[in-house]
Amino acid sequence: MLSWDQMPNLALMRCCRAWVEIDLAALRHNVQHLLALLQGRTELMAVVKADAYGHGAVMVAQTAIAAGATWLGVATVPEGIELRQAGMTAPILVMGAVNEVEEVRAIAQWHLQPTLVSPKQALIFSETLAPRPGQPVPVHLKLDTGMSRLGFPWQQAQTFVEFVQRLPHLHVASVYSHLATADSPDPTILNQQHQRFEAAIAQLQSADLRPRHLHLANSAATLGHPALHYDRVRAGLALYGLYPAPHLKTAAHLCPVMQVKARITHIKDIEPGTGVSYGHQFVADRPMRIAVVGIGYADGVPRALSNQMQVLIDGRRAQQIGAITMDQMMLDVTAIPNLREGDVVTVLGTSGEDAITADDWAALTDTISWEILCGFKHRLPRIAIGQPLPQPASSQARDRH
Secondary structure (H helix, E strand, C coil): CCCCCCCCHHHHHHCCCEEEEEEHHHHHHHHHHHHCCCCCCCEEEEECHHHHHHCCHHHHHHHHHHHCCCEEEECCHHHHHHHHHCCCCCCEEEEEECCCHHHHHHHHHCCCEEEECCHHHHHHHHHHHCCCCCCCEEEEEEEECCCCCCCEEHHHHHHHHHHHHHCCCEEEEEEECCCCCCCCCCCHHHHHHHHHHHHHHHHHHHCCCCCCEEECCCHHHHHHCHHHCCCEEEECHHHHCCCCCHHHCCCCCCCCCEEEEEEEEEEEEECCCCEECHHHCEECCCCEEEEEECCCHHHCCCHHHCCCCEEEECCEEEEEECCCCCCCEEEECCCCCCCCCCCEEEEEEEECCEEECHHHHHHHHCCCHHHHHHCCCCCCCEEEECCCCCCCCCHHHHHCC
C-alpha cells in the first residue's frame, strides 16, 4: 500500500475526509513579491519553523529556495535536521536557544547555524566542539533590544562579540535582534529598538568589530520599514500570504498558501425543537437540513468557533451549528440544494468569489492568524497543488554564512 507521501494528490484527496491544500504557486508568488521589496544585497530568509507554520516544512523550504530565498529559519535543532535529511543544503539558522551538549554536536554534524544569546552558551559550544576540531561553526549573536525574550543586552554588544570571537571553533556570522511591535501602526517602540540596534552596531564598529551580516526585520518590518532590512530579512507570516496587520496590506500583493477542505459525510433532515451536538447549544427553530462534515477540533478547528463560523460550499456560505466535536462539525445547509455525501466543503480558503481567512477565525476567537495556521494537526495530510515540487537547492548553498 502507498504511504501518504507516495500517494498521488488526486487519490489522496479522494480517500480523505479532510485535508490541507498547500498552493506552491502562491508560495512562489509571495517569495518573489517579498524579494521585490529588498534592495541591493539584502537576502530573504524563509522562516519555516513549526513545520512552516503548519504548511509542511520540507515542501515549503524547497519551494522558497527555488523561488529565490537564500536562507531558512527554524526554531529547534530537530526542525533543522528534518530539512537536511530531506536534502536541503541552504544555510539554516536555528533561532531558539541551544544549551545541551548533544544538540551542539548535532548542529555541527548537520551543518546548522545556531543562535547564541549569552557567554555561557558560547562556552558550551566551544568546549563541546573542542575534541572534534574542524571548520569553525558559524554562530549568530542575538541582542535584546526590547523584546525581552532571547538575547544579550544590546548595551553590552561589544563585550559579547569580543568574548565569542576569542573562543576557538566558533565564527561570528551575524549579529541580529528581534522586533516586538513591528506590526503596530505606532512606530514608537520599533524606532526605539532600531535606535538601540544602531547604537550596538556603532559600538562594534568603534572597536573595529564588523560582523559579516546584520539582520533585524521580521515580516512586518520587511513589508513596512525598508530602513530595517539590513543584510537579511526573516519572513514568516508574509511568506504564507497573510499580513501581520491591516495597514501593511498595500506594501505587497500576497496570496494565502493554505486552504483547508473536508467532505460531507452525512446529510439529514431535522424537525423544529431538535438539539444539535453536545450540550444542545443549538436547537432548530424550523425544519432544517444539516450536513455532518468530517473535521473537528482534533484537526485544528477551534471549538471556540462553535455556532460562530461559516464554511463555503461551491461559493455559498453555510453556517456551522452546534458544538464543534473532536472529529466532526454540523452545518445548516437548508438553503443549498442538491448536496450529496462526499461533496467538498471549504473550511478555510476561497470558493467561487468568496473567501474565509485565518484572520477571520482569529477575530472570532480573539487570537492571531499565526496561531490559526499552526493549529492544523497532522492527521490532515498536506497536499501540494499549483506546481510540481522543485528539486532541493544546490549543495553550494550550504557554506554561505
